[in-house]
Amino acid sequence: MGDKKSLIRINYLLLLLLSSCIEKFVPEIPESDGELVVEGYVTDRPEDYVIRLSRSRAIDLKKSLPETGATVKILEGEAIEHPLTESADGAYVSKAGDFVGQVGSKYTLDIVTADGVHYQSSTERMIKTPAIDSVYFEREVRFTDVEDQLVDGIKILVDTHDPTNSTRYYKWEWKEDWEYKATYPNSYGWVPGDRITDPGHPVFNPSPNVFCYNTNSSKQVLIASTNTLEKDVLSRFEIKYINTLGGELASLYSILVKQYAITENAYKYWRELKGLSESQGTLFDKQPYALPGNVGNLNDPEEVVLGYFEALSVDEERIFIRREQLKELDFPTNTCYYEKIDSVNYWSVQDYLDQGYLIYGVGGFLASFVHMVPRDCADCTYHGSLEKPDYLP
Structure with missing residues (x-):
């Protein structure tokens, strides 16, 4: 019995000795600035034009890395330059009124980073966007993504067409606002x-x-093509679905839909990026492979740059939806x-x-x-x- 106890003590001491020699292994992850990411466009509206520059996110980072200190300008034609000013880290702005894009004109984005690397986009001609025919909503019951339960809601739809049959490629963005009303105001x-x-x-x-207010904007890629259709007509394209579980439809809701005519090359880029982002995360997260846009390093054509600079004319329409218009919807009881x-x-x-x-x-x-x-x-x-x-x- 004594020999058995001695053996146990010896094994225990050996375990302590071995554990004291084991160090936690932390693999070294090489630091990398990632690919340059370019976000922004010029329009035919007198508004602030914002070009955002950053570096694609490493897997272990939660925030993007802004590209600061760059010299950014938009070239119009071959002789006119419009400089942008860095208003915040990585955000370069041309204030409303500095210049306004014109349909038919050509624009190029020019970037020189703080360390002297010169990037430039392809030259993009601004094409005319057809008018939106209608923005409207329809009721639809759907399953929720999380609990797989049926909920009521509405889908926002858009109709448009080009009588000249020359647009063929479309992109949309939206911005929504809604009103919240306190159930029992602190009187x-x-x-x-x-x-x-x-x-x-x-x-x-x-x-x-x-009364309080909230706002939100689109973060998904919304594109469509009529290239395989006889006529350049889009009907009932879904912009957004809103269910009654949130507070968006409880009082007053508004959505502004912006429509753009885009080039075939831009459509192909956004279509592929849409597929990547829907399977991986947000648009410019680290992707399984780098998807180059239309911006490149003038001295290193092999460098991959993410993002796509565009020159876009805009048509837009805003609708308002009041709770009284949604009487047929089933809303959950106010908690x-x-x-x-x-x-x-x-x-x-x-x-x-x-x-x-x-x-x-x-x-x-x-x-x-x-x-x-x-x-x-x-x-x-x-x-x-x-x-x-x-x-x-």
């Missing part, structure tokens, strides 16, 4: 007392945070309706305020209690910004 504030002889009292709040509206006596109000409650209403005449609800049901800033876009009614 009263609270004046605290000494908590010994005076608990405090409610005071009317003339400006409760009732705030399930929240218990607590009737709280004056002596307990401060405790509730400390827990994140707000005062929704007061008791009757000479009553010494108030009605309180959680902050997310009473203050709209919990769900958005008080700043209302100018174009919303």
